Amino acid sequence: MRVDIEDLSVAYAGRTVVAGAHLVAAEGQITGLVGPNGSGKSTLLRTVYRHLRPAAGRVLLSGTDLRELTPARSARHVAALPQERGADVELTVREVVAMGRTPYKRAFAGDDAADRDTVARALAEVGMDGAAGRRFAALSGGERQRVLLARAFAQEPDVLVLDEPTNHLDVRHQVELLALLRGKGRTTLVSLHDLNAAASVCDRLHVLHGGRVVASGPPREVLTPVLLAEVFGVRAAVVDHPLTGDPLIAFDHRERP
Template structure:
């Protein structure tokens, strides 16, 4: 299912955080949001998983204004892994992941075979099957991240919205997660700080700066030395990754970027 974001404006605390953003997350593709801290990535994603309502503009889910749908109906289409995780849960890992099945259940209804299969598949997908009976509070930060991702998978959404999903993960589990996202082939809208990860996993990137989309396109067309200098404030060269052929951004950690175009 396709996501269209049309002329999106989001303001709070008397400050405009997203200003006229336009972008598309095509069906079955991984669409990445990149940009410096404070550029509006998380705020934009929060409008897609309905944590925030736009000040102006629309988020369309398969052509329908997302905010005209009931929370239950939208939850059957869109699952999110936000940065804000809430408090600790005094529940087992399996119970946390089973929460992803709530949009499909009548009040007070118990689990059925479909629920149990979905939960087991989601846990296996993130490598947490062996921890199913552990308390969520006993897990490391990276393990908690994988469990919450499994909860989103158990929701069986058509659209995944992921805000910095590789946070707290070690290198191996970052790679595993990115491989898993590619294999899912769901419509995925994801923000990433790691530009090389974004270049590897995303079909299309949108660069945000000061709340606006300033560049869009395939990673190789978007992640240029000029964008690195103007938007991110760093000197960089873009070369071919020796193992995958993806764009690889090599940062100059010794020399500040030129001030041309900097805001």
């Protein structure tokens, strides 16, 4: 399923946070949003998973306006991992992940064998199958992150919307998560602060600055020293990664650009 964001603007308390954004998340590809803090990445993603209503513009899922779908129907197409990840949920890990099956169930319906299999598979994918009976609130930040990602997988969506999915994860689990996303082959719209992670996992990047999309394209074309200086305020060189050949950004931590 393809996502088209057309002339999207979002405002808070009279202040425009995203202005006239145009971007595409192609079917089966990983599309990244990068930009400094406050550039509008999370705000834009919230409109895709219907947490916010845009002031103007629209979000299309394979040509259908998202707002024409019922919340339950859109939830069958789009699953989100937002930045707001409450830790005080008095549920077990298994119960949290099972919430991903809600869009497919009638009110008060219990889980059936297919639901339980889907939940177990999602937990195994993120390496949390051994924690199914633990309380969600007792988990570390990284563990909670992986459980909420499993909940999104259990939703079996056409589109994954992930807001900083590598936050709280150690290096090993960051690498495993990015490899897992690549292997999914699912339309994915993801915001990332780590530009090297974005360069390695994303097929296409959109750079936001001041609420506007200022550059779009493959990572190698977008992440140039000039853009890194102008948008992120850093001095950097872009070289080939010695193991993968992906663009690798080497930052100069000694002086400002």
